[in-house]
Amino acid sequence: MSSISTITSYSKLRGIGQAAQIAVVLRAAMPSSAAVEKNFRVFSIIFLLLSILLLIVPARVFALAGDTISNIATIDYVIGGFARTQESSPTGNIVPGAGNGTPTTFLEDRVINFTVSSLNATAVPVTSGQANVFASFSLSNNSNGTLDFLLTGLNTATNPYGAPADSIDPLPPLRVFVENGLTAGYLPGDDTAVFVDELAPLATVTIYVVADMPVAAPGDVAAITLVAQAASAGAAGEGTAITNDTNNRISPAGTYSNGGTSVVAGTPVNVADTLGEETVFNDPAGAAVEDVDSSGVVQDSAGNGQHSDSSAFQVQASPVTINKTVSVIDTLGGTDPHPGAILRYQLDVVISGTININNLVITDTIPANTTYVPNSIVLNSVPQTDAAFGVDAIDYAEFNGADVIADLSQGGVVAVTPGTPNIIIFDVTID
Amino acid sequence: MKNLKPSILFFVSLLTLGVFSSSASADDEVIKFTNVAMKQVVKIDAKGEKTIEYVEPKTAIPGDIIRYDIGFENISDQEVSNIVVNNPIPNNSKYRDKSAEGQDTDISFSVDGTTFAEPARLMLKDNTGKTRLATAAQYKHIRWVYKNPLPPGAKSTVSFMTEIKKPGDD
Numbered sequence: 001m002s003s004i005s006t007i008t009s010y011s012k013l014r015g016i017g018q019a020a021q022i023a024v025v026l027r028a029a030m031p032s033s034a035a036v037e038k039n040f041r042v043f044s045i046i047f048l049l050l051s052i053l054l055l056i057v058p059a060r061v062f063a064l065a066g067d068t069i070s071n072i073a074t075i076d077y078v079i080g081g082f083a084r085t086q087e088s089s090p091t092g093n094i095v096p097g098a099g100n101g102t103p104t105t106f107l108e109d110r111v112i113n114f115t116v117s118s119l120n121a122t123a124v125p126v127t128s129g130q131a132n133v134f135a136s137f138s139l140s141n142n143s144n145g146t147l148d149f150l151l152t153g154l155n156t157a158t159n160p161y162g163a164p165a166d167s168i169d170p171l172p173p174l175r176v177f178v179e180n181g182l183t184a185g186y187l188p189g190d191d192t193a194v195f196v197d198e199l200a201p202l203a204t205v206t207i208y209v210v211a212d213m214p215v216a217a218p219g220d221v222a223a224i225t226l227v228a229q230a231a232s233a234g235a236a237g238e239g240t241a242i243t244n245d246t247n248n249r250i251s252p253a254g255t256y257s258n259g260g261t262s263v264v265a266g267t268p269v270n271v272a273d274t275l276g277e278e279t280v281f282n283d284p285a286g287a288a289v290e291d292v293d294s295s296g297v298v299q300d301s302a303g304n305g306q307h308s309d310s311s312a313f314q315v316q317a318s319p320v321t322i323n324k325t326v327s328v329i330d331t332l333g334g335t336d337p338h339p340g341a342i343l344r345y346q347l348d349v350v351i352s353g354t355i356n357i358n359n360l361v362i363t364d365t366i367p368a369n370t371t372y373v374p375n376s377i378v379l380n381s382v383p384q385t386d387a388a389f390g391v392d393a394i395d396y397a398e399f400n401g402a403d404v405i406a407d408l409s410q411g412g413v414v415a416v417t418p419g420t421p422n423i424i425i426f427d428v429t430i431d
Numbered sequence: 432m433k434n435l436k437p438s439i440l441f442f443v444s445l446l447t448l449g450v451f452s453s454s455a456s457a458d459d460e461v462i463k464f465t466n467v468a469m470k471q472v473v474k475i476d477a478k479g480e481k482t483i484e485y486v487e488p489k490t491a492i493p494g495d496i497i498r499y500d501i502g503f504e505n506i507s508d509q510e511v512s513n514i515v516v517n518n519p520i521p522n523n524s525k526y527r528d529k530s531a532e533g534q535d536t537d538i539s540f541s542v543d544g545t546t547f548a549e550p551a552r553l554m555l556k557d558n559t560g561k562t563r564l565a566t567a568a569q570y571k572h573i574r575w576v577y578k579n580p581l582p583p584g585a586k587s588t589v590s591f592m593t594e595i596k597k598p599g600d601d
Binding site for chain 1: 599
């Protein structure tokens, strides 16, 4: 399925070169002929036009697998007073004319070379039991042709970021999805491709290993590895894994596309090198011992049609802390908590770390032997009503008869950011 | 209709080319003119010593270095003079700096196939219109001017090296 293209601009170049050479020869041999002079002028115009045509031919930046690389030389010389021009041939041209103008030609082989690298500089922070957490990777195609790539996420045992050691496993199965290029970050239902389709040379794509975390203690680490396997391109859809080159190198067996594709290990093939196109595995080894191949147990070796890199998830302590303080407002102006005095409670809700918190609802049951002071809730200096959220859409705090409730996410719409505390204040009177 | 003109001219030029080519090759052969491509293979033996070999480019991938040997031998019974060898840099390849060789030759280069100069004098307009010294990778043609006459039976060789362009090369 590899594409074979041939450079066509070469022959045009050659043609022009030849035209120019011959025109010069004619001038040198018959300088007095006016007809030749005219011919030469016509030729010059044609030459110019051809040059303009050539400019329209898009320039190839680099060679692709299967491209022909051709070379031809010309030689000008004078013999017996006559100037002549001859073109080279790869084999020589002892027989008059034979082999003249035959380019020295060979085909560029298909080299399979690509890298997978983790985009997370440290372990991805997650919380205990969190679903759809993801680690990000980039896959770059350094081959000289377009390729498809099969993908698999593996649960591995070594934390690529060092300490602490891998201590938990993500809940199976791990999933792998390809960024669709619209919104950065894994979005379920949005990033749905399970393999990389038609990745051009030099192109890079982002891939997510998606996991569900088990219930775990703060500090626990789950290491994972993304393995990419080269596959044939040329048509939309999942290509066939390229599991061997022509130099005895093979890929190990593996399961890809979230369990959808099984690939058996390649069979060694050793094809005698020819001037035609062959396949050469030239992918690097995994950079570290934890970068395993699709078998999951052997460090990803060089030239196996695969490349991998590792990342990890680390469970964080709960990032939300509530500091609760109380002050007494004596009806007599002092601070004596006698019946009838007001207790003013202040809850400072602080989010540590760097992750935004969604669906954050704070509930505080009022103490026994106290009575809630109606409409006393103040959220971030803004007085709130006591009505339930659904009834009262103006604010996001309520008193339900027993509890003071503040919805800091405002109905699940707002992500609560770390840093500045959210402050909830309410009053009760001592019975 | 205007668009037809260049294509007609192109055909006319092709026809003319054919006529001239056939008339030129009707003469007796004077020069045996060969052009051989070989790939550079660097081998490191057990002692860590490097040896460089040149083999047929059966496996050729981006980054490989190719040497072209262009041989010319006078197979006529007359002396040949004013020998000039021209070689455009092959497609998908870039010239390796200082690799062109040839005994008793003056070597010059061109970025456009028209103006030839030695590397220290070969200028190129960059995309901002400024004139700069062309880099080896920008050379498109090599020319060897053989300084001596070539007597009957004598032969010589010129050579140059290229690197097969890698993805990302200009």
